[in-house]
Amino acid sequence: MIRSLRFRLAIGAVIAVMLSLATVWWSLSRLFTDYVRDRYVAEMTALADSVAAAAVWDKTRFTLNAAWSDTRLGAPAGGRYWQFEAGGQEPLRSRSLWDTRLGDEPLTASDMPPFETTAGPDGAPVLVLSRRSRLEDAPEAGEFTVRVAFAEREITNALEAFHAWLRTMLLLTAAVLSAAAFIQAALGLTPLDRLRGVVARIRAGDVARLDDEGPLEVRPLVREINLLLDERETAIERARQRASDLAHGLKTPLTVLAQLTSRLDPDAADLALRQIDLVRQRADRQLQAARLGVERMATTDVGALMGKLVQVLKPLTEDRGIDWRIDCPSGLSLEADPADLAEAIGNLLDNAAKWTSRRIEAKARREEGAVILTIGDDGPGLTEADRAAMLARGASADASGSGLGLAITADIARAYGGDLTLGASTLGGLEARLSFPERRG
Template identity: 35%
Template sequence: MGRRRGASLQRRLFLGALVFVTLALVVAGLAIGLVLYRFARGQIDARLDGEIFAISADLKTGKDGPVLSYAHDGPPFDRPRSGWYWQVRTGEGILRSPSLGEAELTVPRGPEREDGRPAPADGTGPRGEGLILRVLRLAGPRDAPETVIVAAAPAATLHGPLREAGKTLTLALGLLGICLLAGIAVQVRLGLRPLDTLRRELAAVRAGQRDRVPEEQPQEIRPLVTELNLLLDQNAANLERARAHAANLAHGLKTPLATLAMAAERSAEPGLAPLVAAMDRQVRHHLRRARAAALGGPSRARADLAGQTRDLAAALARLHAERGLAIETEIAPGTSVACDAQDLDEMLGNLIDNACRWARSRVRIGAARSGALIELRVEDDGPGLSTDQVAHVLQRGRRLDESVPGDGFGLPITLELAELYGGDLSLERSDLGGLLARLRLPV
């Protein structure tokens, strides 16, 4: 039978404790009840046995049956129908306690004790009430009939106090059970708290806030943390190797492609240059995809959006200083995105550089959080783009104005990188009059 998915450890531990505590309390209640029963029954039996021994010591056999030297009618055997009775029968002769009146006790035939002590029995009184009996059988000389001495106590004398004690015991055990379960609930929460701490620390690793899980953990969790850190180290090593392979491949293809491009420019073959350009686009495209896959997506990468935007804006402001551009940045310090810093530099560089090239005098940059994404806005007061032009510029190598420097790859590359990180890029009209680029990346 498979394990139930989504089962709670806390609930499982608490339910297990509930079952065992309940069983323990039930067993304890039964054991205590049995002890109380035996104690109360022993007290009643001792009292009845004392009465029987007193009667047997005073008992004599007369012509008409058993005879007692003095009256054994002390309390509670003197109260009529009290349930406390004694009776002596020898043959047809019979003696009774005052409480029994003219009635007779029916003595059940049961096993006799060999030690000469009274035997226990249960009977019924004159009014049908339950009785606790103690019976002593004394054999007569030769053919004389035996003498049967019986003393009785009302069963209510035993069961009534036991019921009252049982109510008190049940209440006490119930309160004890509630206290135990409350203590167990607190203990379970405290015991599982290190797992919640471990979850937060793993979330911090996934968010890029730390590289490893702290080793200072409870002894039971420390082996798990060690294995997690070994796995993180192995993934980091695999990531570095993948980056190195991608960089080596890019470096190895860069020189041959540059050589082919130069040869294509000198060649009289008209179709050679477009083929080389297509090769360059395909190589760059797949290298970027391989690099993004090596990064493992946005899960552990983290980049300072505010700081990198501020640095790029300052560099581009100096680059376009002769045009007197005003570049405004409105990004809260500490704003970060789940993205590799190099890829973020490339996306920011493409967007801000594009805005600076087309702006007349002003570029505005801002960022705000939208759910699980950070939306970066880059606006300019340039001519802007129509809907048809937006679709055109997002195609690789397509440019609207050949007089403006550029290769037409900036915005498509930015869009592709954003999508690889789970974000997107959209272009629309800015209230400054020019283009508004919205770059959305995960927090």
């Protein structure tokens, strides 16, 4: 299936051009063939009439009382021939027939009626026109037949020359019109290319709306996209408002519950505070998930962002002598909200800093249209079963909130069409592999 609209339009135009030119070929070929045949019919009819008009009855036989100026009639195999047949007398013939008689070989139908075809004096085919007539002052046996002929190659050569010229002309016309069809399709779809570029700038956050200027055919699409952008902004504002309302709605009851724990015995109070903190974390996770995908897109430099996050975490691990190593090529970027990307990478770096013994490696690279970030440590790591449970939906955190950052990171990755997987690091601990598509769409 052809997916390119430009190619479809061009191919459709080329097919229409080819069908039109095929019709022109058939029409012109038929017209020229009929024209050439009619010219030869007229010429041969005039020759037959002149032969018939020269017939004279001299009481015993027919003779011809005329001379023809056409030298082709007097030269052997000259290309023009006549033959006069009457009664039982020997046929009278033009000198061009030499010792051949038209009709010695059977006359057969040709592709150009009313002509028939037979062999000429040189063995080449000739086209024959036969006319029957009668002389008024001749006896009952005075009927006669005049046959005139010409070399078939004359008409075939004329048709071949015309068809060669016509073929060349139509091929050139087809080439020019086909090129024009591709150019027209390319120029006709240029506004869509411009529209795609502006939409990409909107997604990157450079502009807010589409310009209403442009071809009349594209303006309805531009208006619909602008309406969609307006609805998106409205939905974003509503989502933010609801998230804010939810945060404020939970903050006060949780604060009151935390204060009430002071009335409990120490063990019960500690358990209650952990549960309240867990509720706060789960609420934060759901608020984060609600915010995903509604922020304006931007192009984020992965290496610069990773460097900033490491600089924030380094002071917290200096007393442990942690060795941070970053490997990220310059210019590697993603179309993602910087806050989302910072939280996803920050959660992984924070988790690695929490469990590592001496060393953390953070790497980023391009791989088959995606950006892959891996963060590994030399800590105790997790078993395969624990890694699967850590990312399972709804089971990403225990009572202390451990693993919630990984679950949030997984949500962020999925929101952008990516994924988070956990495995064994070459350093001996846990390795988190975070993937994002390099281009969204």
